[in-house]
Amino acid sequence: MDNENAKKYGFSREEVISVISRYVTNERLEEFVKNHPVQIADLQKGRISGVFKGFQKRNSPEETYDARLTLKRQKDESTGKVYISSTPIFKQKFLKIPESFTMDGVQVSFSEKQRDELINDGRLSETFKFTGQNGTKREMFISVDRELNRIAWMPATFLHVPNTFYQTIVTQEQKELLMAGKKAPMNINFQNGRQDVNLYFDPALNTIRVEPVQQPEAVSPEAPAEKVENKQQTEKTEKSDKTEKKKPTRKLEGKQKQQTKAKTIGKAKSAGINL
Numbered sequence: 183m184d185n186e187n188a189k190k191y192g193f194s195r196e197e198v199i200s201v202i203s204r205y206v207t208n209e210r211l212e213e214f215v216k217n218h219p220v221q222i223a224d225l226q227k228g229r230i231s232g233v234f235k236g237f238q239k240r241n242s243p244e245e246t247y248d249a250r251l252t253l254k255r256q257k258d259e260s261t262g263k264v265y266i267s268s269t270p271i272f273k274q275k276f277l278k279i280p281e282s283f284t285m286d287g288v289q290v291s292f293s294e295k296q297r298d299e300l301i302n303d304g305r306l307s308e309t310f311k312f313t314g315q316n317g318t319k320r321e322m323f324i325s326v327d328r329e330l331n332r333i334a335w336m337p338a339t340f341l342h343v344p345n346t347f348y349q350t351i352v353t354q355e356q357k358e359l360l361m362a363g364k365k366a367p368m369n370i371n372f373q374n375g376r377q378d379v380n381l382y383f384d385p386a387l388n389t390i391r392v393e394p395v396q397q398p399e400a401v402s403p404e405a406p407a408e409k410v411e412n413k414q415q416t417e418k419t420e421k422s423d424k425t426e427k428k429k430p431t432r433k434l435e436g437k438q439k440q441q442t443k444a445k446t447i448g449k450a451k452s453a454g455i456n457l
Contacts, residue, residue, distance in 0.1 A: 192226055192227055192228045193225060193226055193228065193253055193266065194226070195222065195226060197253075197266060198222050198225045198226055198253070199211075199215055199222070200266075201225075201251070201253060201266055201268045202214065202215065202218075202222075202234075202251075204268065205234070205237040205238060205249075205270070206236075206237065206238055207238060207243055210236075210238070214236065217235075218232075218234055218235075220232050221233070221234050221251075225251060225253055228253070229387070229388065229389070230250055230251075230252050230271075230386075230387050230388050230389075231250050231251045231252070232250065233248050233249065233250055233273070233329045233330065234248065234249055234250070234251065235248045236248070237249055237270070247272060247273065248272075248273040248329075248330070249270040249271055249272045249273060249330070250270070250271040250327075250330065251268055251269070251270055251271075252268070252269045252271070253266055253267070253268050254266070254267050254268075254269075255267075271327075271330060271332070272330070273329070273330040273331060273332075274330065274331040274332055275331065276331055277326065277328075277331040277332070277333075278331075278333075279292065279297055279300055279301065279333065280333075285312060285314075285320070285322065285335075286312075286314035286315055286320055287314065287315035288312065288313070288314060288315050290310075290312045292310075296310070300324070300325075300326050300333070301326075304325060304326040304328060305324070305325035305326065305382070305384070306323075306324050306325070306363060307363070307364065308362055308363040308364050309321040309322060309323060309324075309338050309362055309363035310322040310323075310324045310335070310363075320337070321337070321338040321339075321363070322335045322336065322337055322338060322385075323335060323336045323337075323338060323341070323363055323383055323384075323385040324385065325384055325385055325386050326386070327386035330386075332386075334384075334385045334386035335385055336385035336388065338361060338363065341360070341361060341383055343356075343357045343360050343361065343390075347368070347370070347381065347390065348370045348371070348372065349371070350368060350369075350370050350371065352366075352368075356368060356381070360381060360382065360383055360390065363382075363383065364382070365380040365381065365382045365393070366380065366381045366382070367379075367380055367381075367395070368380070368381055370392075377394065377395075378394075378395040379392050379393060379394055379395055380392075380393040380395060381393075
């Protein structure tokens with residue numbers, strides 16, 4: 183979320199702590215707030231929070247659970263009073279990727295390729311496309327929230343790509359790649375220097391993520407010569423091993439022949455035959 187939206191939808195620290203008190207007993211509130219500074223800062227900026235660990239159930243305070251929070255200002259139509267609503271996103275014990283599910287009133291399903299991408303990469307390589315109930319073409323960003331073991335999705339129309347990212351201009355081509363749910367390559371000037379990265383949108387946190395581009399390892403030009411040398415050395419060793427293994431075999435064969443001959447002569451003499 184950009185700075186303009188953060189100012190528009192942000193919340194004060196007091197408002198955030200007041201919401202958190204709905205999920206934690208008064209005895210634990212002070213310590214709980216102290217242990218979750220990053221999550222509280224997320225909510226102050228109007229973002230989906232990082233994972234809060236140890237929320238308590240209202241009817242069973244001894245039972246705890248982990249969850250993210252989203253906050254929203256809403257207006258009570260009957261009284262005109264503005265209040266803050268909170269939506270917890272609970273952690274599941276196991277990740278479940280459904281065979282089929284309902285979106286926009288229609289039954290849809292993942293292809294085998296899409297299921298593999300969610301399991302192995304944690305996200306689809308492009309937006310999930312389907313036809314809605316009224317016949318309109320729809321697109322969804324879909325990823326895996328690994329901290330909560332949940333599938334997260336968001337309509338592609340909700341994404342607003344900024345004109346700049348880390349003070350680097352976002353081109354029209356990069357915007358189109360991001361809107362399509364694909365990775366957009368970019369060279370960004372960070373504080374520690376320029377770096378090639380990939381940008382992609384993550385619906386789990388409603389944010390554009392930065393992924394460093396892995397550089398291929400440099401190969402030494404002497405490597406092939408070294409391999410040839412090692413191969414020659416290996417061949418010499420193998421020949422030496424074969425020669426040494428054959429030597430005791432010859433001795434053993436000579437000894438066995440002498441023993442066989444002695445036995446034959448003994449049998450012949452006992453039978454009265456001279457050899």
